[in-house]
Amino acid sequence: MIELQHLTKRFATKGGTVVALNDINLTIRDGDIYGIIGMSGAGKSTLVRCINMLERPDEGSVSVDGRRMETLSAGELRAARRDITMIFQQFNLLMQRTCLRNIMFPMELAKVPKEKAEARARELLELVGLPDKAEAYPAQLSGGQKQRIAIARALATDPKVLLCDEATSALDPNTTHAILQLIQKINRELGITVVVITHQMSVVEEICNRVAILDEGTVVEEGDVQAIFSHP
Numbered sequence: 001m002i003e004l005q006h007l008t009k010r011f012a013t014k015g016g017t018v019v020a021l022n023d024i025n026l027t028i029r030d031g032d033i034y035g036i037i038g039m040s041g042a043g044k045s046t047l048v049r050c051i052n053m054l055e056r057p058d059e060g061s062v063s064v065d066g067r068r069m070e071t072l073s074a075g076e077l078r079a080a081r082r083d084i085t086m087i088f089q090q091f092n093l094l095m096q097r098t099c100l101r102n103i104m105f106p107m108e109l110a111k112v113p114k115e116k117a118e119a120r121a122r123e124l125l126e127l128v129g130l131p132d133k134a135e136a137y138p139a140q141l142s143g144g145q146k147q148r149i150a151i152a153r154a155l156a157t158d159p160k161v162l163l164c165d166e167a168t169s170a171l172d173p174n175t176t177h178a179i180l181q182l183i184q185k186i187n188r189e190l191g192i193t194v195v196v197i198t199h200q201m202s203v204v205e206e207i208c209n210r211v212a213i214l215d216e217g218t219v220v221e222e223g224d225v226q227a228i229f230s231h232p
C-alpha cells in the first residue's frame, strides 16, 4: 500500500515559488491500477516522482508498504527503488546496449550474478513478447517495442510497484492499446501495483480501477473509476 499524507512540494523558479503539490492525501491499495490524471503542469509527474523520492517532498510523508520513504538513507533508497520501478514517455533505454543488456542493467547494479541475470532477462523478453530482440539495439525498435523493453527492464528486480509516467503518450492508438494490455497483464499475473500518470481519459477508462484528478497541485476528485466516469 502507498500512502501519501500532507504531501507538499514547491519549486523555486526565476518567477517565484511554484507550488507543484499542495497538501496531497492519497491511498493506493495493493493490486490497484491507479490513475493520476490532469492537465499539463497539474503536478502528476512530481507526485509520482515523490513516491520513489526522485523528488524530495518539502512537507508530508510517503509510505510504501509501511516504509517511510522520506526517512531512508541513500543505501536504503537504492534498495527501495528495486521495489518501486518506473517507465517513462521517452523510454530512457541505454542506446549503446542491446535489449538483453538493457534488461540486465538493473540486475548488474544489484550485483545479481551474470548468468542468472541473463536467464531472467530472457524470461522477461518472453513475457513482453519480444524473445527475438535480445541482440537488437533500441534504435532498431519501434516505439511500442522500446516500451516493451523498458517494461521488461522495470520488472527485472521483481518490483512490487510499477510507476508509469505518460508511458503511452508517445505511441499511436493501437500501440497504446497493446501496451495497456501488457500493463494489465503484469498487474493481474504478477500482482504488481501500478500507478499510471496520463492526460488521457481513455487510458484511465481502459485499465484503471481507481483514479485521482489533479489540478494545480491539488486532488479535486478521487475514487472508483466507474463511479467517477460512468456515463449516464
Ligand code: ADP
Pocket (backbone or CB within 6 Å): 011, 012, 013, 018, 019, 020, 038, 039, 040, 041, 042, 043, 044, 045, 046, 047
Ligand atoms: P505534470 O506532470 O502534471 O505535467 P509536473 O509535475 O511536471 O506536472 O509539474 C508541476 C508544476 O511544477 C509545473 O508548474 C512545473 O512547471 C513545475 N515543476 C516541475 N518540476 C520542476 C522543476 N524541476 N523546477 C521548477 N519547476 C518545476
Ligand code: ADP
Pocket (backbone or CB within 6 Å): 013, 041, 045, 165, 166
Ligand atoms: P512531464 O511530461 O512529466 O510533465 P515535463 O516535460 O513537465 O515532463 O518535465 C520534464 C523534466 O523537467 C522533469 O524532470 C521536471 O521536473 C522538469 N521540469 C518541469 N517543469 C520545469 C520547470 N518549470 N523548470 C525546471 N524544470 C522543470
